Amino acid sequence: MTALLESSVGPAAPAGPTPGTAAGRRGRGWTVFLLLLPAALLVVAMFSYPLLVAAWRSFAYPELGTQNYAWFFDGATNIGVLLRTVWVAFLTTVICLAFAYPYAYLMVISGRRLKTLLLVLVMVPFWTSLMIRTFAWIILLQDNGLVNEGLGLFGIGPLPLMRNTTGVLIGMVQVLLPFMVLPLYNAMAGVDMRLMQAATSLGARPSTAFLKVFVPLAMPGVLSGSLLVFIQALGFYITPALLGSPTEMLVSQYIYAQVNGQLQWGRGSVLGVVLLVTVLVLLAAAAALGRAGRRRQGATAKREAA
Amino acid sequence: MRMTKNRGRAALALAAVGLLGLTACGGGAPSAEVDLGSGPAEAGTVKADALSGHTLTFASYGGIYQDGQMEAAGKPFGEESGATILSDGPMEYAKIQAQVESNNVTWDVVDMDSTWAAGQCGKNLQKLDYSIIDISNVPEELTSDCYVPAMQYANVVMYNTEKYGQNAPKTWADFFDVEKFPGKRAINGSDVGPVIEGALLADGVAEKDLYPLDVDRALKKLDTIKDQLIYWSTGAESQQMLETGEADMAVVWSGRAYSAVKNGAKYEPAWDTGVLVADVLGVPTNAKNPKASMAFINYYLGKEQQEKLTETTSYSPINTQSEPMIDDLAKKYLVSAPEIKDKLVVSDFTWWGENYPAALEKYLAWING
Structure with a gap:
């Protein structure tokens, strides 16, 4: 995952000034250590420790054993909730990408004033409270809400826009869109547009130049944006709880029901651990795919150069 | 050997004293000092200034319901008993359990769903002392060893x-x-x-x-x-x-x-x-000042407190003597x-x-x- 995220930042940062004497190097090592210490402590205390506790509880609550895992893999409901969560997160990612790609491209090719406006339009909802946005969606999407009344003028509807997966997707896409737009913009802004001109001057059609030159160069942005959106979507709670349906629970809601309704900390922990492992497996697969893609690209480039 | 054991014990005792000191600082005076007066308890009353210097935290479901509870019972109880009553929430079962298990209970009185509370007697909820809480005007089927109704x-x-x-x-x-x-x-x-x-x-x-x-x-x-x-x-x-x-x-x-x-x-x-x-009131196991918690519950069950609660929240009173002043529509939904x-x-x-x-x-x- 780090490799994937790093690759989006673009070319690796310069290594810095060459180190001086050996003593200087040692001194710098200490400085680096001290500078990293607060962040490392924070991560260990706020992230690693709770994670370990949850992992431990999945085996040790209410008593030592694997009964919580047995419970998880026993029930069709549990697997169904997990698959649904991954599916909803995947759909959210795809829809975000579909909206964000042309948007980020427009940001890159537009002039300064339009660019600022587009950026502000992305950031303003980002700075608004998640709760407020979700409640606003309820008002807009309900059966007699603004959207359905508007559609009613054209004789459509009312469409079931909330208390189902549609509502969850609408809410999640809106919330997560900035996390796709910004990495995409970052990657696209780093693409040298003269390369496209070079391609067209060598006889490529504009569409070919875009697909063969721009798209591959902007790919790291797609990957990191997709990862950011996908991972966050997997753990979303408020939006599915308010816009979704109890008949289509996601893992986060299910964890809440287990822990708060039934005091089954162990089962809640199992759900968390299984979700985490699922994410890690998916990320490993994505990383492998990315590596294979880069190798292929490198090979093609070499062949073409030869 | 004996020496070591004794020294160990002394250390333990010291640690215990230290802990006691800490609890005393954190949760007001120890419960032993609470004097609620003599004679049988009477719902809706508390001995004047019996809890001066104490702080109680009441946890409930928030919204107009908890506002009404504070208005009807929390605030006047604080004024009469001298205690500071804090309002917290929203109540979550997992939070009660986490407090009880870590032996750091910050909720002194908790409003819960009866279905959950009934399974928690002796676990996350402690037994109530009915010499402090007067339930003579409360329907018996709504009470148990560990809870009394908050409303129905x-x-x-x-x-x-x-x-x-x-x-x-x-x-x-x-x-x-x-x-x-x-x-x-x-x-x-x-x-x-x-x-x-x-x-x-x-x-x-x-x-x-x-x-x-x-x-x-x-x-x-x-x-x-x-x-x-x-x-x-x-x-x-x-x-x-x-x-x-x-x-x-x-x-x-x-x-x-x-x-x-x-x-x-x-x-x-x-x-x-x-x-x-019904919603019910109970006291978590290991609560810091159970006697004061129960004095609060006793006050909450009073005739006037329950009338006020119904007038502000539209939930039905659990004191059979209560005659809330409500409009005709609200009367249609009075399940009592x-x-x-x-x-x-x-x-x-x-x-x-x-x-x-x-x-x-x-x-x-x-x-x-």
């Missing part, structure tokens, strides 16, 4: 009067009869509850044979109307479903039903489907009134307390199935 309400089927008119559903059998009474039915989708009792009554189980509930049979009965069911997750959502007319029938809390009708929803309660339930109460099935808190987790598990699996 009913789960009841509300039906759309414009849709059904003269041919209105009256019983649970009608709720399950989609041919005679077509239309969308809304039920609670995030929590298992009296719809189980309703399904069994509709399936022909006699009221006296309801408990122990056969959850599997109830879910099978619910299967027969599953394509007509819609689900609400929060009380606010259930009220909205009535106000927008989205549900033709809905099983809702009577307090929400009243609020919806007051806001103009054209619905009527079918009281024969009502199941009486004999003409309504006689029609209700009283939920068996004990059964629910013991079987709630398993029933919830089955219900959630059924809903997501």
